Amino acid sequence: NGGWPAFLEFVTSCSTRFSFDPSPGPPYESIFLGGYELGYSYIYLPNTADSVRLYNGITPVLGNPSPDIVTEITLDYGTIYVRYRTADSLSREDPSSWVWLGGADHYTLGEMYPVPSSGALFVDDELWIAAPKNKPHYCDPGGDVLNGFQGQLTIAASGDIIIAQDVVVASANPDGTVPIESEDLLGLISEKHILVWRHCPNTVNITAALAAVGQNIPDTSKAKICLNGQISEDGQNGTISMDGINCYGIFNEKTELFIFGCLIQRERGLIHTHYSPSPDIPQEYRGFESKDYKYDFRFKKTPPPHFLTTDAPGACYFENYRES
Numbered sequence: 589n590g591g592w593p594a595f596l597e598f599v600t601s602c603s604t605r606f607s608f609d610p611s612p613g614p615p616y617e618s619i620f621l622g623g624y625e626l627g628y629s630y631i632y633l634p635n636t637a638d639s640v641r642l643y644n645g646i647t648p649v650l651g652n653p654s655p656d657i658v659t660e661i662t663l664d665y666g667t668i669y670v671r672y673r674t675a676d677s678l679s680r681e682d683p684s685s686w687v688w689l690g691g692a693d694h695y696t697l698g699e700m701y702p703v704p705s706s707g708a709l710f711v712d713d714e715l716w717i718a719a720p721k722n723k724p725h726y727c728d729p730g731g732d733v734l735n736g737f738q739g740q741l742t743i744a745a746s747g748d749i750i751i752a753q754d755v756v757v758a759s760a761n762p763d764g765t766v767p768i769e770s771e772d773l774l775g776l777i778s779e780k781h782i783l784v785w786r787h788c789p790n791t792v793n794i795t796a797a798l799a800a801v802g803q804n805i806p807d808t809s810k811a812k813i814c815l816n817g818q819i820s821e822d823g824q825n826g827t828i829s830m831d832g833i834n835c836y837g838i839f840n841e842k843t844e845l846f847i848f849g850c851l852i853q854r855e856r857g858l859i860h861t862h863y864s865p866s867p868d869i870p871q872e873y874r875g876f877e878s879k880d881y882k883y884d885f886r887f888k889k890t891p892p893p894h895f896l897t898t899d900a901p902g903a904c905y906f907e908n909y910r911e912s
Contacts, residue, residue, distance in 0.1 A: 592619050593879075599624040602631070633854060635803050635826075637710065637744030637777040639894040645704020651712030651745070657689070659711050659745075662697045663719035663737035663774075665758060668709070671698030675714070680750070680786060680831055683727050694727045703739040707893030714747035716785075717776070720754040726789070736760060742775035742797075742892040749778040749800075750831060752785045756795045764793045764846045766884060774849075775892030777801065781857070783831040786874075790843040797887060799852035799896050802826040826854025830875040841873035847881045852896060 592614050599620050604627055616624075650670055651659045662669040671692035683694070692698050718726060721736030736758035743749075756764070757772035766772065775797040776782060782800045784792060802825025828851055832840070845859065860875035 594618065595620050595622065595624075597622040600628045601626050602628045633801060633852065634896060635779070635801050635854075637746075637779055637799075637801070637896075639896070640708045640742055640744035640777060641710050643706040643708035643894050644710040645706035645708055646701055649710055649712055651710075651715065653712050653746075655713075658714045658716060660698070660716040660718075660752075661711070661743065662725060662734070663717070663741075663755075664697070664734045665736075665738045666703050668701040668703060668741075669697035669699070670701060671696070682787075695731060697725065703741050707740050707742060709741060709743045711743065711745040712747075713745070714750070715743070715745040715778075716750045716752050717743070717755055718752045719756060719774075721756045721758060721760060723754065726753040736772075737774055738772055740771065740773040740893050742777065742895050744777040744779070746779045748780045749776055749782045750785050751776075751782065751788070751792070751794065753788055754793045756793050760793070760795050760848075764795065765848050765882065766795050766886070768886060770886070773797075773886070773890065773892040775799070775895040777896065780825045782828045782853075784829075784845065784859075784876075786830065786832040786840050788842065792842070792845050792876075794845075794847045794849065795884070796847075796849045797852075797884070797892050797895055798828055798847070798849060800826050800828050800857070801852070801854055801896070803854075827857030828853045829857030830859050832874070839872050839874070842876045844878040844880065845876040847879075849884045850887055851881060 599622065601624065646668075650661075652672065656675055657672055658675045660671050660673065672689045673692075674687045674689065686694075688694070690699075719737045720726075720734050722733055724731040724733055736756045738758040755774070755776070757766060757770065757774055759770040759772045760766050772795075774795065777799045778801070780800070780802040782798050841860075858875065859879050860873070860877060862871040862873045864871045
């Protein structure tokens, strides 16, 4: 579509007009395939995940506010695996350099917890998450195949949430969708960013409700230093984006990001971009070449437990959205 997104269903916006520069503007007829309407009422978006904090079902609270430690959670059926590792300037780079804490290593997923009966789990500071189905864990490519998440759970973090590989429910279909009769529900809320890891697999599938509700303030996330010493700004808080999307000098283009769930973000996050410092240097492409988002209609009736609510009836959502 010439680089423009395509919305397959009707789109609403609280804006009074779409403004683009330079002109001419985009081909509206090939972007809003189901039509659009402007001037809708604003929807209140909370800037914290207090609903999950309040009903957090694992104590003491997981995570560590120290800037030197990050938390990793792996979901497999009804089990939550938790482990910790040190965070340094390269903690979003080569996993072989990671130092695990508390006796964990690349091959053990960590301490086991059942899904809390409250359906809520809060983590202090930065959280890495993985829930692959029919695939091994990204840290142990030769290990056991995992099964996806089974149950009903919303996980929130006060820091960034880094999606390291697929995060899918156990009942997901082979095409990445979830059957309408499935009772598996998963939500992720970050009070900063939700970022897909820069070294994730070429194709990533997510079946979850995603919300990045951070305030519009400069980024202060960990591990912003690239291997070439440049700063990788992930953008302003409150975005769903690609980790290190503005990390010039690193080529990490991926193939497809497929999300079956919902997207809530305070600011627009970059998922694909390119850069070249001069015309005689090839473009460096980063992020996902193709993005396909589909709304999970189960959420209209039954959202993940303690997920975000708004004070406006009929919250907005994307039903079907594709960009390539």
